[in-house]
Amino acid sequence: MSTKIILDCDPGIDDALAIAFAHGHPGIELTGITTVAGNVGLPKTTRNALAVADFVGAAAVPVTAGCAVPLLRPARDARHVHGDTGLGGAVIPDSARVPLDGHAVDFIIDTVCRAPGEITLVATGPLTNIALAVRKEPQLTRCVREFVIMGGSAGRGNVTPAAEYNIWADPEAASVVFGAGWTVRMIGLDVTLQALATAPIRERMATLGPLGSALLLPALAQYHDNPDPAVHDVCAVASVATPGVFGYTPARVQVETTGQLTSGMTVTDFSASAPPNASVATSIDAGRFWDVVLDAYAKVAATLDR
Numbered sequence: 001m002s003t004k005i006i007l008d009c010d011p012g013i014d015d016a017l018a019i020a021f022a023h024g025h026p027g028i029e030l031t032g033i034t035t036v037a038g039n040v041g042l043p044k045t046t047r048n049a050l051a052v053a054d055f056v057g058a059a060a061v062p063v064t065a066g067c068a069v070p071l072l073r074p075a076r077d078a079r080h081v082h083g084d085t086g087l088g089g090a091v092i093p094d095s096a097r098v099p100l101d102g103h104a105v106d107f108i109i110d111t112v113c114r115a116p117g118e119i120t121l122v123a124t125g126p127l128t129n130i131a132l133a134v135r136k137e138p139q140l141t142r143c144v145r146e147f148v149i150m151g152g153s154a155g156r157g158n159v160t161p162a163a164e165y166n167i168w169a170d171p172e173a174a175s176v177v178f179g180a181g182w183t184v185r186m187i188g189l190d191v192t193l194q195a196l197a198t199a200p201i202r203e204r205m206a207t208l209g210p211l212g213s214a215l216l217l218p219a220l221a222q223y224h225d226n227p228d229p230a231v232h233d234v235c236a237v238a239s240v241a242t243p244g245v246f247g248y249t250p251a252r253v254q255v256e257t258t259g260q261l262t263s264g265m266t267v268t269d270f271s272a273s274a275p276p277n278a279s280v281a282t283s284i285d286a287g288r289f290w291d292v293v294l295d296a297y298a299k300v301a302a303t304l305d306r
Contacts, residue, residue: 066104088222
């Protein structure tokens with residue numbers, strides 16, 4: 001039986017790869033995609049979500065745009081990492097669709113609360129939409145099946161020594177989300193930096209026809225400063241599709257919002273005396289991860305070759 005998910009994302013290269021994986025894995029039913037400003041601005045993250053969904057054969061999945069700016073801070077994108085378009089060198093056509101009317105926050109609340117206990121919410125961008133959703137409808141935390149993020153780190157960051165990008169981009173939103181009363185499954189840099197698209201992995205992607213040649217490989221090539229890039233956001237969706245790929249440790253996670261040098265840090269306390277609010281991924285079976293991911297991509301590729 002497949003798990004229904006809403007993917008709240010900011011495509012972004014690895015978000016695009018996560019959309020392709022979610023559509024291809026038989027254990028995932030992609031119920032909706034919501035977008036937020038992050039890696040690039042909201043118009044581009046929304047355009048990219050529509051384009052990728054259509055390209056991989058998920059044109060029936062609704063896309064709804066959300067927040068264009070963080071809760072309290074100016075927007076800080078990552079175009080230097082993901083390129084001006086947000087998808088690196090990917091060469092896929094724009095979608096003829098437009099996003100649904102309305103706001104991502106309302107789509108999340110309405111969809112989850114109409115089917116309590118059925119939908120897993122996966123967030124792979126800044127947590128602005130999620131923070132506003134739990135503030136607007138506190139019952140969301142009880143209605144959702146699970147809540148998973150790609151974000152944070154129990155160790156060092158990647159945008160500063162202390163902070164991972166998705167948390168750093170809107171730390172106030174992340175603080176709201178971790179304090180909302182649910183258990184956050186945190187798929188952070190501790191494991192995602194081990195999910196590397198090495199040369200052998202890219203060689204396998206090269207056999208996937210247009211999926212590999214038009215989307216996966218040219219998108220990953222944007223990470224020219226890192227020959228073996230991590231596919232961070234794919235990990236969050238994979239943790240839903242195949243939970244045993246990751247190992248977890250309960251922890252109390254709090255987000256630093258005021259530190260001059262540590263803003264956006266996910267301060268992670270694994271001690272038994274700290275009441276846990278998170279399940280933090282602390283290990284990954286990288287070989288199994290890639291087998292699962294590439295198998296899902298192969299299923300997508302087979303449909304594109306027809």
